[in-house]
Amino acid sequence: MKEGPDIARVAALLGDPARANMLTALMGGKALTATELAQEAGVTPQTASSHLAKLEAGQIVIPRKQGRHRYFTLSGPDIVEALEVMMGIANRVGHNRVRTGPKDPELRRARVCYDHLAGDMGVALFDGLSKRKLIKTDLNGVALTDAGVDFANGFGIDLAALRQNRRPLCRECLDWSARQSHLAGSFGAALLDRFYDLGWARRMSESRIVRFSAEGEQKFRELVGD
Incomplete structure (x- = not known):
């Protein structure tokens, strides 16, 4: 097995159409809720939560909790x-x-x-x-x-x-x-x-x-x- 960065995993996380729409929405720098990101992606809230869990696990997005709400931002400018x-x-x-x-x-x-x-x-x-x-x-x-x-x-x-x-x-x-x-x-x-x-x-x-x-x-x- 080759060593080094696993670009295939990152590409897979970024490449899904629904996740790509969510990430594009976050490019503006504003933190958005799962509900808002579901609307951007055109999917149900449940499906959006599943996508966000994968993006969070892959360290592509970062969750931030404020009060009862949970917001998401991109993990970095890169x-x-x-x-x-x-x-x-x-x-x-x-x-x-x-x-x-x-x-x-x-x-x-x-x-x-x-x-x-x-x-x-x-x-x-x-x-x-x-x-x-x-x-x-x-x-x-x-x-x-x-x-x-x-x-x-x-x-x-x-x-x-x-x-x-x-x-x-x-x-x-x-x-x-x-x-x-x-x-x-x-x-x-x-x-x-x-x-x-x-x-x-x-x-x-x-x-x-x-x-x-x-x-x-x-x-x-x-x-x-x-």
């Missing part, structure tokens, strides 16, 4: 990144599920991927920071440059605090809708939080959509060099 990569592959090879509706263009434009900016504007942010030489990409991954450190400090982001946690500061995440990279990691999350704090953007209620104000979008375009 799960989101894996889901985004699989979405990109599915999109590239033509395995798409068509969902019509007015929200779709907004989701493609700007949305939350766990806790960082994704969609066309997320890709623009990654490209803009790269062109301004604030981040660099090499065989070791994505990292802040010296100019990027100065930018972060001037933009009101506490890098010292971000470096205290074990999460990577910068990480490249494949955007499933644009099929290009957006910026993940603690710095990517801090940037989106800063956009909220500055009033440039806000997250729409009960949705992954991030909507920029006219002034906020102008400031964002100046930031990325458009």
